[in-house]
Amino acid sequence: MLAAAIALVDEAGLAALTMRELGQRLGVEAMSLYNHVSNKDDILDGIVDLVVSEIDLPSDTADWKEAMRRRATSAQSVFTRHPWASGLIDSRQSSGPARLRYFDWVLGTLRRAGFSLETSARAFSILDSYVYGFGRQQLNLAAGGDVAPEEMAAAFRQAIPPDEYPYLTEMVVDYAITSGNDVEADFRFGIDLILDGLERLLT
Numbered sequence: 778m779l780a781a782a783i784a785l786v787d788e789a790g791l792a793a794l795t796m797r798e799l800g801q802r803l804g805v806e807a808m809s810l811y812n813h814v815s816n817k818d819d820i821l822d823g824i825v826d827l828v829v830s831e832i833d834l835p836s837d838t839a840d841w842k843e844a845m846r847r848r849a850t851s852a853q854s855v856f857t858r859h860p861w862a863s864g865l866i867d868s869r870q871s872s873g874p875a876r877l878r879y880f881d882w883v884l885g886t887l888r889r890a891g892f893s894l895e896t897s898a899r900a901f902s903i904l905d906s907y908v909y910g911f912g913r914q915q916l917n918l919a920a921g922g923d924v925a926p927e928e929m930a931a932a933f934r935q936a937i938p939p940d941e942y943p944y945l946t947e948m949v950v951d952y953a954i955t956s957g958n959d960v961e962a963d964f965r966f967g968i969d970l971i972l973d974g975l976e977r978l979l980t
Contacts, residue, residue: 778803778813779823783859786824791861794820821865826873828862831855834882841890842972848883849908849968856912863909891979900975907967915960 781802786794796817800807814820833851835844856863866876883904887897930950939946 778810779820779827782820783824783827786861787859791865818871822869822871822873825862825866825869826875828855828859829866829873829879830875831858832879834879841886842976844886845883845904845972846965846968848886849904850964852905852908853912853964856909857915860912860916863912867905867909892975896975896978903971904968907971911964911967 778799782794782799785799785802794817796807796810799820800810803810814823831851832855833847835847838844838847869876872880880901883901884897887900888894892900933949934946937945939950
């Protein structure tokens with residue numbers, strides 16, 4: 778049931794997830810779903826937990842930066858596959874075992890590295906704010922559709938005069954549109970900046 782719910786939401790978004798639609802996907806009456814869950818909130822909690830379980834939590838390295846980098850990269854990949862998840866994960870009040878394990882692993886990795894409880898909490902917040910925010914930004918950029926770079930550049934120049942906004946034009950037209958963004962490189966750049974900054978707190 779939860780796998781079918783994830784497939785539905787991946788295809789059509791969270792708004793499409795109803796008991797009736799899920800029942801149709803499974804080939805059963807919507808009311809029969811209540812034999813397995815109490816309500817839609819149970820399904821939302823369940824799909825969040827399943828998605829979180831896809832995130833790699835490395836256990837084969839003692840290097841906290843490497844572990845955090847791999848965890849963040851994995852999370853970014855998961856949220857690319859399930860773009861709705863980053864907006865839902867922190868809104869759920871109930872936590873399943875995968876989500877609890879995820880939280881505990883992040884905090885444990887930071888605490889064992891030598892961060893104080895307060896700094897660990899703040900580090901967790903800034904790391905996940907970056908991961909979630911990066912994913913949502915990429916989702917918004919992808920919403921532009923399959924428009925050719927030349928068309929995008931021409932439309933941008935028409936909408937925003939280059940002589941009035943030269944640096945913005947340079948960044949968008951000469952870099953983002955013409956050269957093309959390297960999403961993985963952009964993500965690594967940001968996560969490395971955060972991890973390097975956190976490391977300085979330990980010295």
